[in-house]
Structure formats: C-alpha cells, structure tokens
Amino acid sequence: EAGVAQSPRYKIIEKRQSVAFWCNPISGHATLYWYQQILGQGPKLLIQFQNNGVVDDSQLPKDRFSAERLKGVDSTLKIQPAKLEDSAVYLCASSFFGDSQETQYFGPGTRLLVL
Amino acid sequence: LAKTTQPISMDSYEGQEVNITCSHNNIATNDYITWYQQFPSQGPRFIIQGYKTKVTNEVASLFIPADRKSSTLSLPRVSLSDTAVYYCLVGPGRRALTFGSGTRLQVQP
Numbered sequence A: 001e002a003g004v005a006q007s008p009r010y011k012i013i014e015k016r017q018s019v020a021f022w023c024n025p026i027s028g029h030a031t032l033y034w035y036q037q038i039l040g041q042g043p044k045l046l047i048q049f050q051n052n053g054v055v056d057d058s059q060l061p062k063d064r065f066s067a068e069r070l071k072g073v074d075s076t077l078k079i080q081p082a083k084l085e086d087s088a089v090y091l092c093a094s095s096f097f098g099d100s101q102e103t104q105y106f107g108p109g110t111r112l113l114v115l
Numbered sequence B: 001l002a003k004t005t006q007p008i009s010m011d012s013y014e015g016q017e018v019n020i021t022c023s024h025n026n027i028a029t030n031d032y033i034t035w036y037q038q039f040p041s042q043g044p045r046f047i048i049q050g051y052k053t054k055v056t057n058e059v060a061s062l063f064i065p066a067d068r069k070s071s072t073l074s075l076p077r078v079s080l081s082d083t084a085v086y087y088c089l090v091g092p093g094r095r096a097l098t099f100g101s102g103t104r105l106q107v108q109p
Helices: none
Strands: A006-009 A010-015 A019-024 A031-039 A044-048 A053-056 A065-068 A075-079 A088-095 A111-115 B009-013 B018-023 B033-038 B045-050 B053-056 B061-064 B070-075 B084-090 B103-108
Touching: A010 A019, A019 A088, A019 A111, A031 A075, A031 B103, A044 A075, A044 B018, A075 A088, B009 B018, B018 B084, B018 B103, B033 B061, B045 B053, B045 B061, B045 B070, B070 B084
Parallel strands: A010 A111, B009 B103
Antiparallel strands: A006 A019, A019 A075, A031 A044, A031 A088, A044 A053, A065 A075, A088 A111, B018 B070, B033 B045, B033 B084, B053 B061, B061 B070, B084 B103
C-alpha cells in the first residue's frame, strides 16, 4: 500500500514570498490533516479535512495560510506571504474514516526554510 | 483537551526494557491514550492505543492504571533503531491530534 506522498521535500524561499505544498493521501482515506512542526517541538495541527470539507482550522493563521482539498483527495497548503517564523516541517497525514483507532498515517513532510 | 506531561529525554542501552511514563491528570471519560514514534526526517508513526488496563502489540505494551491519570509505554529489549522521539497523546475520543514535545529516547550500544 502506498503511503502519504508530499512534495516538494525541501523548499527555500525569502520572506514575503509565497509557497505551496502538495499532499496525496493514502487511497480511500477521507480525513486529511496538515501539521506544522517547528524544530524541537511536536507537530501542531493546522487544519483537518473530512473529504473536501473543513472540520477544524482553528489553529490555521488565516491571514497568510490557506488550504484546499477540492475533490476530496489531494490537498495543497499555501503560505502567502511567508515570514521567518514559518520555517518548519509541514506534515500531511491521512486516516481512514471508520478506523477504530483513528490512526493517522504521516507523510515524510516538506522542510521549509524562510530566509 | 487533556494536557500531557512526559520526560524530555531518556537514555538506555541495547537489550534493556524502556518505560516512558506520561501524565494526563485531566483526561476525559471518553478519551483514549495514543502513542506515536518519530524518527529524524520522518513523520510520526502510530505505535499503540489504549483506554484502560493493558494493551500489547508486536511493538510495545501500554499500561494504564485504574484512575487513567497516567500511562506507561513499555518497549521490550530496545535496539539502536528504537532511538526516536515518542509522543503521548490524549483524546478527544480516539482521535489524538495534540502532540506535546515528546520524549527523546537515545539507545546506546
């Protein structure tokens, strides 16, 4: 079974530039999550989708971050404009609706460096 | 959401049993306890989940006392490849979405 795919793996941009990350969840997984992980900290949930609807985006900085999952499969996370403090690893995860343990399967992440 | 507290780091040697304890004093009645493992440059990976007493799988055991205010992840006979960060998450329900800072386990030869 293929895992969660993310691209790009690495990205370096200057502050005030925009950047987008892509995620392809495991086939059949209706729930998709985006996390931000700053060095030395645990992942922090940014947004959760159920199919193409947003379940929770309470921790998403909506003035600069946006995310979409138009067809209920792939998702993109965008930052515009980026700030220095956005340097982090952005993790995408998915889970199967109906999984009794609500297990999240994580992708390898996109490492973002904002200069 | 229940707040969790776990040691920042632990050291062990190959072949030893490692026990990582997590405190969650305000766990809710319907909350489950879930542990994830994260290697450098990888996303977290599910290890085990439990509600009460003891749960065991091929990787680890999870011990939860009757008051459920703490839990202990037990890794039998660790190897160098168990060096990782271990996260304890609590609720809501089975959906564990709030990661703390985790416990950094270093296994030495």
